[in-house]
Amino acid sequence: MYLTTGEAISNYSGTIGVAIGSLSGIVIALINKSKGKAKGSVNKISYLKDHDVFSTIKRTEYEVANMKFYTHKEYDRVKTRMCYDFTKYKAKYCTEYMSGLLDVSDIDNMPKNKLKALIIKTQIDMHVRYIKAIRENWDSRGIPKDDVDYIVHLFETFRYDVVNSFEHRINSIFSASYHKDNFDLMLAVFEMWAMGIDLLPRDMQTTFENLNGKFKNIDYEINR
16 A cells, blocks of 8 residues: 555654654653752752851850859959850851851762761861860960869860760761751751750859859950
């Protein structure tokens, strides 16, 4: 059976149309897949820059700034300022290290064990950094090293339970099955850090109340 020229052309056109339609479908699928990948590559964890842990750090710093300490019922301006200076450096470096953690490349897709190790390292590094900063500050003001060691030891004694709990909670967060991705894990860690920072004014109060009048008469330039 022979086809007329018109029928042949019609069949050919139909075949081409099907092929083009199939090709279009493939192209659209590839475009959508590409869009999906682009969407997935967005660093979700960076959204935590708006987490209230950062406003909590600022609030607690202001709370400590408004504390007043007394020695034998007289206002002790040196102890008051030393307490604020300690808190100022802690607030500065906690903010810096927590923010930096959110900018780590590909943190959304990082293996859980690697993310956990990074969080614990960041927590240790921020602590070491602000302790180093306050030591340098107090050393520059002529406070003896033994006295600086004494204050740092007092603070770390009162904060021990909080810091120790952080590590326990991090282990618990990463061993639970409730968190579906790295964003959920980081959110849980930031909530934990915010709780610990909320306790900071209490621990600063306790630390510096225990100094008694040890530094009341030293030359501590308040406006530095």
